[in-house]
Amino acid sequence: MxxxxxxxxxxxxxxxxxxxxxxxxxxxxxxxxxxxxxxxxxxxxxxxxxxxxxxxxxxxxxxxxxxxxxxxxxxxxxxxxxxxxxxxxxxxxxxxxxxxxxxxxxxxxxxxxxxxxxxxxxxxxxxxxxxxxxxxxxxxxxxxxxxxxxxxxxxxxxxxxxxxxxxxxxxxxxxxxxxxxxxxxxxxxxxxxxxxxxxxxxxxxxxxxxxxxxxxxxxxxxxxxxxxxxxxxSDFQIWSMWFVSKVSEVDFKPPRKLSIFRNLTRRKKPFQYEEKSIHHRLWAIYLRQHIQDLFKIIGALFLLVFVFSWLDEWVFHIVIAVAIIIYFSIARSFFIGRFEADLVQVLPWNLSGFKDSYFKWVIFGALILFIPVGIYFITHASYWLPIQLLYLIITIWYLYHITINRAIMFLNKQLKSKLGFEVIGYILLFGWMFSWKFKLVLLFCIVIPLISKKWYVLQPIYNH
Amino acid sequence: MAVQSVTTVIGDKTLIKDITFQLPKGTVMALVGHNGAGKSTLLKTIMGIEKKNHGKIIIQDTYDQDDNFLAFKQRISYLPEEPLLLTELTVMQHFQLYGMAYGLEEDELLDKVDRYVKGFELTAKMDEYPDALSKGMRQKVQTICALLPDTPVLLIDEPFMGLDVFAMDYLISLIHEKKQDGTSILLTTHQLDRVKHLASQYMLLTDGMLINQGSIQDFDTIQRGTNQ
Incomplete structure (x- = not known):
């Protein structure tokens, strides 16, 4: 032949x-x-x-x-x-x-x-x-x-x-x-x-x-x-058909990109044998794998807050509260997702350590989101500005703890959560919504988390 | 480890059907069966990767998978069939990750790594990323990772897959060692002749059901069962 x-x-x-x-x-x-x-x-x-x-x-x-x-x-x-x-x-x-x-x-x-x-x-x-x-x-x-x-x-x-x-x-x-x-x-x-x-x-x-x-x-x-x-x-280029993707609702994802810093000698060195550095790298790997989703979510929230920052004060305050709720709900999903993916899935987890290392990533995302808030504060500056800022920081800090603690309880298959702490989180957001009109609400609400026992070191309830 | 009436349903298929067995301390049990019999699913269910729909899994009479999953997980080490290595971590960084996750002291980790790496001939590969390694080498890395912690339970899915003859022999000696130290080992394999001298018990799975179990001495029975 x-x-x-x-x-x-x-x-x-x-x-x-x-x-x-x-x-x-x-x-x-x-x-x-x-x-x-x-x-x-x-x-x-x-x-x-x-x-x-x-x-x-x-x-x-x-x-x-x-x-x-x-x-x-x-x-x-x-x-x-x-x-x-x-x-x-x-x-x-x-x-x-x-x-x-x-x-x-x-x-x-x-x-x-x-x-x-x-x-x-x-x-x-x-x-x-x-x-x-x-x-x-x-x-x-x-x-x-x-x-x-x-x-x-x-x-x-x-x-x-x-x-x-x-x-x-x-x-x-x-x-x-x-x-x-x-x-x-x-x-x-x-x-x-x-x-x-x-x-x-x-x-x-x-x-x-x-x-x-x-x-x-x-x-x-x-x-x-x-x-x-x-x-x-080349396979991706050939088979990522936009129309088919939209109709079938299946995303064609490009091959996983490796970090451009991967081959730096420093990156190849063994870790300092401490949780912090290992966790930091694990978060970086995981979040980079979802960078497109993160861009979309944070971008959408950024636009939402930015557009509404030019409208009425009361609308803006409500939008901020909604954006915070959405942001932390997504942060929770990503936190849980980390432990349901790749090698980490089969390892035992020190979730409190992961929670600490995750904080700076969450705050980094929140900072991008809150650029319009900063602009708003500058354009609406008053004597209340430091109190407002402090209030927002406390709220975010507090919500981080209760949100991630809830995720930890979920990962540990513990369904009971401390409802009281969550209620305080929502009260803080409510306080924020009305603070544009009644500034004293800020002072009143700031006290709530402070009097709730050791709120700043809230730890999930589980045993090793 | 005690597995009691465990059932796992994925989608609309029942992959594990009401399985009960005991894995006593210092025992190696071979989990055998045809492809698709449910061996890997059973290991994943024990690990908590697949959620069971019914039943109990308890380690050392205390640590229940449902009551305190984190403490339960701390007591199991798992060697998956396909390496799950992260492309962004070097070989040594993987060992450190395992060491840290299981709470090993740094000196202890370094001693173990030094020994296993020499045994599996990986000394020159410590700063390499997994994608720069051959399939067999990746399997060796994953094997070392699973052997680093001294957990009461060790789950091994197809331990000899992709390993060369020397590595297989070395792994068998390490499993023997673990067994003598009191680790309960559950391993799946198709290479029955290799585990004949390693395991003392066997379990035969067919379509997610436990068909037969007993002493490994009844090896002929296993062969007849798997050849059916």
Whole structure:
């Protein structure tokens, strides 16, 4: 039997992948699209086509403006050589540029050369990009009064940069973060100089440098390549389908990123043999794994507090109380989650120690959240400001203890909790809500936690 | 350790059905059965990773999993089938994590680490991250972690998976040592011939049910049972 050529094997993988993706999209579409939705979608498409022609008229109305833009574009064409590579440098943090999934990689286990598969994948990428650029360029030429000469020059440069940045991006993907950052800073510096002084020969210098660097890198193209990481990222790139994700409500998560500081000698040293340093690292690992969720939650709460800080005082105070409740409820979930994940799940836990080490992470998040509160305090400063601040600090401190203690009781499978302490927490929040009108409430409420016995060292009730 | 009428349901499937057994002090018990019989689930249920729906698990007649989970957990060490190592901690940092979690003094930890690391030939790998190690080496690291604390109960899920012959022999000698020190050991395995001289008791699981148990001397019975 005749062996398949590289191209045939490559095309076989691509064909099957395309088929599987189309099937997945069809399945997702069948979930969201019934006859009625399809009808309205058709109307939308017709409207879009009409809009296309209307836009053409609209563009003609701005003929003069386009001529001015064309003139600017002509003058700054050289800037493209320094600006466009930046995009590829930034991408190198996440993508190798050339897609080599685990399927393509497995071809190398058969009698196929991975280098040739890489070349085929690159050719496919270049061809796709060429078609995209040509369609975009064609549309711009047809729809706008911009001259063919200018549009063609821009597209030609974009294609040139796309081709010549393929290998640098591939090589940079496998390097440490500071190497990538170094190149980015260097190019930013070049851009800054070029922008300020309009260096005349930059349009010759940069392409020349790119060609030379390509020639130098080609022999080392496959040296020190982390194939596992490349295939992992490529698999994610191929299979993270936004539409399917939304329909199926399944998040496609990128491969777990390792800390950029992981390889520092200091990080590899044994811990000081004390709970504090070990717990600190465990929290850092866990929270970093959930960084996207944390950003979303804290970002949403930040926006909530920020927007309402410009409205009525009473609304703002209620929103702060609500934000605190939500924040601590999430802090509790994350605390419990730490002990239901990875290796920590199978270890015995000194939860009081974990509680102490978790505090500074919770406060760090709260500080971001309370930036708008700070702005509010500054804009509404009064003699009560120190009392208000003290009150908020005491409330947060107190709520931290009762919230995390409740989590500890849950983890220890103890369902009884000290209801009285929780009631005090809610009284404090109530006090805060009305403190904008009745400032004396602050003084009254501050006393409550102080008279509740040793409130500041509240410990969960469990035995070792 | 006493396991009394334990039932574990995950989703709509009953994976462990009313299992009762005693694991006396200083005993090694082999938990055998086909793939999917419920061996790993039983270990995870004892560990509290899987929640049991019914029954009691008590260590040293005092520490009930339901009454004081933290104290209960402090008395079990667990070696999972697949290493659960953290990608952000080096080999030595993993040992420290275990040492700290089980309250080992630093000197005691360092002595044990020194001995086990030499025995498993990991001396040169102390500052490596798990992803830089082979599968067998990761298994060795996880094995050392589980052997560091002197807990009354040791649960081992497929102890020889991925280990080379020398490491297997070394692990068997360490398990013997633990047994002599009074640790109760429950281990799952498919390599029955390896545990024949190690375990004194066996339990045979089929579809989550305890079908047979007794002395390891009845080895032929086990084989017939598992070959059914």
């Amino acid at each position: 005749k062996k398949q050529s590289h191209l045939q094997a490559f095309r076989l993988i691509r064909k099957n992948r395309r088929k599987r993706k189309i099937d997945t999209y069809k399945l997702a579409l069948s979930v969201v699209l019934d006859k009625t939705t399809a009808f309205y979608l058709l109307i939308l498409v017709v409207y879009g086509v009409m809009g296309f022609f209307i836009a053409n008229d609209f563009i003609n109305d701005y003929y003069e403006q386009f001529l001015l833009w064309e003139e600017i574009a002509k003058q700054n064409i050289g800037m493209l050589f320094t600006i466009l590579p930046l995009g590829y440098l930034f991408q190198s943090f996440k993508q190798p540029g050339v897609i080599l999934t685990s399927s393509e990689y497995q071809l190398s286990l058969l009698p196929y050369s991975l280098k040739k598969i890489w070349l085929l994948s690159s050719l496919e990428k270049w061809l796709k990009q060429l078609i995209i650029f040509m369609i975009m360029g064609g549309l711009v030429i047809v729809l706008t009064p911009l001259s063919f000469e200018v549009v063609f020059s821009y597209i030609a440069i974009a294609i040139f940069i796309h081709l010549t940045m393929t290998i640098p991006q591939w090589k940079l993907f496998g390097t440490r973060w500071y190497v990538k950052l170094g190149w980015i800073l260097l190019l930013l510096l070049v851009n800054g100089i070029n922008f300020t002084f309009h260096v005349p020969n930059v349009s010759i210098l940069i392409p020349l440098l790119l060609i030379i660097s390509n020639i130098l890198m080609i022999p080392k193209l496959f040296d020190k390549v982390e194939w596992a990481r490349i295939t992992e990222m």
